[in-house]
Amino acid sequence: MASATDSRYGQKESSDQNFDYMFKILIIGNSSVGKTSFLFRYADDSFTPAFVSTVGIDFKVKTIYRNDKRIKLQIWDTAGQERYRTITTAYYRGAMGFILMYDITNEESFNAVQDWSTQIKTYSWDNAQVLLVGNKCDMEDERVVSSERGRQLADHLGFEFFEASAKDNINVKQTFERLVDVICEKMSESLDTADPAVTGAKQGPQLTDQQAPPHQDCAC
C-alpha cells in the first residue's frame, strides 16, 4: 500500500503485455516420446538426454514474431502417462492447436496416434489444428516407423506432418511456426465468415451504397 502522504501510486510494470495476441498450444502423445524435450528445445534451446517424467502438466511461454505480429505462445506440455489423463484432457478445451507426437523408434507410440486424435476430437473445439510429429528422427538406426507410414497416417487424419529431433534440433522451430500459421489461417477464416456481423449499427438506406466496389478515389 502506498504511504498515506503519497499522492500517487506506483506504475505497474506492463512489459509482459508487449504482444499482439496469445495462442495456447498443447503437446500430447505417449509417455517418453519426447514432448518435454521438444518444448525445452524450442523454448530454451536446451536438451538433456535424461528422462524425467512430467508430473501432470507444465507449460512454457515464448513470444515469437510472425507475420508482423508478436505472438505469445503458451505451450502446454502434458504428461503422457495414463494416470494423469483426467488432468491433461481438461486442458484440451483451451487449446487452439495441438502437437501430437510419437517416437519413430517406438511402434506402440505410433499405434496410439489414432487414439490421441480421437481424444482431441472429443475434448477440443471443432477446428482444432493438429500437427503430427515423429520425434527422435536422429535415431535412424533404431527407427521402426518409416516416414512414409507417418505421412500416410497424417494424411488419413487430416493433419500436417513433420519428422523432427529435439536432440539435434531438427524441424522443432518449423513445427511450431507452421502450427502458428495454420492457427492464424483458421482465425482469419473464422473472422471473415462472421464478418458481416462485425458491428451492430446498420443503416438501411446506405446498405445499397455498400454494394458498390469500395472506391478509395480520395473522397476527402
Add this chain to the structure above:
Amino acid sequence: MARDVNLNSLQELEREVILQVLYRDQAVQNIEEERIRKLKTHLQHLRWKGAKSVSPEYKEKSCARCQRELGLLLNRGAVCKGCSHRVCSECRVFLRKTSAWKCTVCFEDRNVKIKTGEWFFEERAKKFPTEGKHGTAGAKLLQSYQELSKISVVPPTPPPLSESQCSSSSNRLQELGQFKGFNKSVENLFLSVTTHMKKLSKSQNDMTSDKQLRATGPRQCAGRTERRSQSDTAINVTTRKASMPDILKPLNQESPRRLTSPVLKQEDLSSRPTPSAFFSGGLRHASLISINSTCTEMGNFDNANITGEIEFALRYCFKTCSLEICIKACKNLAYGEEKKKKCNPYVKTYLLPDRSSQGKRKTGVQKNTVDPTFQETLKYQVEPSQLGARWLQVSVWHLGTLTRRVFLGEVTIPLATWDFEDSTTQCFCWYPLRAKAEKLEDSILPSNGELEVRAKLVFPAGPRKLQEAQEGTDQPSPNGQLCFVVLGAKNLPVRSDGTLNSFVKGCLTLPDQHKLKLKSPVAKKQACPQWKHSFVFNGVSPSQLRQSSLELTVWDQAIFGVNDRLLGEARLGSKEDGAAGEDSGSPSERQWQKVLSSPNLWTDMTLILH
C-alpha cells in the same frame, strides 16, 4: 517409488509440483485478462467518440467516427462495409496490401477479436455452448485445490440454525446433501491423483486402457457414481474418468469468497449502526447480517442536507487482484445532527451490485468533525474480469447516538471504464458528495432481474383446511396464512459461466418487529431458476399484514453456504419506520394491496429485484 512408504510423500510432492504450475498459469492469465480488458476499454472509447446518435447536433453529413463535417463535392466520405456508416478518409484503415478498408471502429472490432482470442471462444462455443469464455482448466483445478485445502483446515460450518424455525427440514437436508456432494467431488480429484499414483507401475501401457473408456463416451460417464466409499482404493477407471467433469461443474469462477475476502476487516462493533437485536442470532451467519445490511440500506436511516466533498484514490493491483481504495479525507460535510452541530463521520464502500456484508468495507469513525481525515485503505479481492461489472459506491455516514445513522452523501464510480493503467487516475481526487438517488438502482444500476411470485391470503374460516392439505402444514393457524409461491426469476446477474445456484429467502417483518423467515431450496445451475416453492407464513392476520413488510431476497449459493452472494431483493408492504415515502403507486405495491384486500384469491406479481 516402489515402496509403499514413499507413496504418500510422493503424492504431496506431485501435488506441490502441479500447484506450482497452476499458480504460474494464474499469473499468466491475470496479465492476459488485464490486456484484454484494456483492449476492450479502448474499443469502447472509440465507440463513444463516434456515438453520433446521442449527440444533439446530429448531422447527416458528418463522419461517423470523428464527427467532422463532410462536403458535397470534396471530402464526401464513403460508407464503411462493416457498419454502413459514412466516414471521412482519415477514419479508414486499409487492410494489408489491398484497397479494401474498414472504418476505425470496425477495424478495431476485428482487431480486438483477434487480440483477445475472442474468435476462438466464439468458435469453441459452437461445440461447448456452456463453457465460460475465459475460465481455464487451470483456474478450475486451482480453485478445487484451494477449496480442498480449506476443508482440511476449517471444518465446514453447519447451515444457519436461526433460519430453521420456519423452514421445513427437508430443505435443510437437501442443502446438506449438496454440501456433501461438493466435498465428494473435490475428494474425487484427489482420489484420482491418489489412484494415479497407485497405478504407477501400470502406467506404461498408455492408451490401451483408455480405449475402453472412450467406448462408453464422456456423456454417459457424466451420470457418474458419486455414492461410493471414500476409502475406496480400487477405484475403477470409469470413476476416474468421470471425476473430471464432476470436479469442474460445481465450481463457480467468481466465488464470492474470493471476490470479497476480508483483506482488511474493519468490523468495528461499536460503529455498527444497526439494531442489536438482529445480531442476537449469530454474528457468524453472513446471510443474516447481509439481510440486515440490506434492510438498513434500503431506508432505515436519516438524511442530512448533502454538502461537501470526499478525497480518495483508486488503484488496482493486477498481481494480487486487489482493488485498493485509499480514503484520505472529507471536507465541508453536513452535520449529522444539525441542531447539536454534531458529526461523527465514517466512510463505507460497496462494490455494487454486491450489497452483502462481505462486500462492505468501513473506515473508523472520526469524532466531532465535518472535515475528517481518514487515511485508511479499504481493499477488495476482485478478479480483473469482474471489474467491468462493478460500481464502486463510497458513502459517508454519521454515527449518531443510539447507533442511529445519518446519510451524509455518496459517490458512485463505474469501474468498467476506469483506466487502472493510467497513473493519473491513481491520484487522489476530490469528489463532490451527492444525495442518494431516489431509486438508486433505477438511475444508476440496471435492475437485477425479475422475480415471479404468486400470493394469497388464507382466512382460517373456509378454505383453510384445503390449504393445509395443499401445503402440508399441520401447525395451527390462529389467524390466517399468507401463502406465497416463488415461481421463478429471470435476468438475474449470473456468474461468468452463465449459471447460478440460486435460492430465495422470504422475511416477513410483523408490526412488533417479529420476523418470520423462510427459505426455498436451491435451484442448481440455472440462469433462470424455477423454484415453484411455497412460503407459508402462519398465524398472521390481514390487519397485521397491512403493517408488515415482506422482503424477498435472491441469493447465489456459495460452495460452503456461508458467503452466499446477494443477487437482488424486492420488498412488499409498509416501510419500516415510515422513513421512505409510501410509493403505493408502483405496480407491485398495488398488487400487494390486492392480495391483502382479496383473501383466498391468488394474485400473480412480477417484482423487480434491486
